């Protein structure tokens with residue numbers, strides 16, 4: 275070996291990426307691995323059966339000094355990571371809002387990671403920018419939403435709603451972007467309204483925007499967990515009399531606890547009367563509007579100012595992808611656009627740049643996976659899957675309703691069933707309430723501990739209710755029948771004690 279050769283091999287660390295051959299080999303292996311994972315997923319416990327800290331204890335506290343072979347890394351995925359996963363892709367995942375990825379969505383993610391574009395300006399990602407506009411227009415058409423809406427993709431509904439409220443605030447013309455809100459005697463209390471069933475992301479958006487939690491007034495709901503529009507109108511009138519400035523209402527189509535639908539047509543009229551922004555949180559239920567006979571769920575939404583829906587909840591899109599539709603993109607732009615010299619481009623006045631519409635500069639190429647999903651399944655295929663989920667939920671709800679030991683706790687407009695066990699026993703109402711709460715929690719934990727299914731709960735009218743949400747692309751009637759058996763087994767075992 276010559277001196278120069280020796281020197282370079284001793285001094286220079288290896289550079290460059292994994293060799294193409296190795297990438298190809300492991301790429302195929304990983305796709306095989308995922309295909310096998312989906313085939314064997316029902317053998318895995320849905321809810322991770324690990325204790326807190328168990329994974330951390332098995333991982334080295336410091337990073338490896340030298341690179342390791344992919345074989346070793348993948349072996350650790352099997353040995354360490356998989357046992358610590360809660361399997362959201364399991365067909366018996368019924369907790370929270372059940373969701374699922376899909377093969378075309380996974381391919382979209384993979385390609386997007388390969389391209390690794392930062393979709394901030396049109397020129398940094400013409401494909402991402404233009405595909406996003408086209409695919410969101412397709413989705414808008416599939417939902418039967420008015421053509422006056424333009425869409426933009428964010429990561430989550432929490433972030434979409436925060437941006438919608440920011441646009442609404444920009445619309446009050448109080449120079450908040452320029453001067454902020456603190457130390458200003460000229461600003462009244464800016465009020466936002468949402469029902470007491472609204473998702474906590476609305477509270478978080480308000481906190482993030484510096485409006486303060488007191489800015490959010492929670493409106494009571496009716497017996498079916500829908501916002502009471504009359505109470506909303508009264509609250510706005512009262513706030514106005516007291517010198518506050520009501521500027522935004524958030525209505526929910528598909529609330530988190532029960533999937534109830536606020537009366538948007540009545541709410542929209544109130545917003546129009548007071549020149550207030552109406553934002554619709556349809557994060558969960560919005561995708562159901564692509565089913566032609568369910569379009570009515572968005573009644574009134576055409577007159578809203580903005581609407582969020584999450585394809586990552588119920589459109590078989592791998593997390594994350596949330597869509598905000600907005601009528602006044604100029605206000606969103608006014609709230610967030612900031613173009614320093616280094617981002618100025620010759621075409622900026624003719625094109626749309628994603629970073630003008632939000633807090634992020636770089637944005638992932640998320641439109642690609644949604645485009646692939648819509649093309650692969652088609653409008654019909656997607657609608658058929660959502661329709662089937664709703665059928666399964668109604669079937670399950672019918673078993674609950676017919677059983678003397680169980681009861682339905684809320685209407686079932688989509689694919690979420692809220693229910694509880696209520697076996698009879700001679701006792702006072704107070705004792706009964708406590709007994710049933712404890713019994714239902716025990717049933718849920720019992721079912722979840724089997725690893726065969728995973729449910730979650732909520733509280734409705736101060737009573738524990740179990741939630742069975744159907745949203746996974748692999749869920750069939752067999753899985754619904756099995757979880758019903760498991761629930762009844764738990765009830766029998768617990769009642770026998």
Ligand code: PLP
Nearest residue numbers: 430431432473475529530557558
């Ligand atoms: N809005 C509703 C009605 C929800 O149910 C949820 C989550 O379940 C969210 C917003 C928040 O969604 P994300 O996790 O995308 O922020």
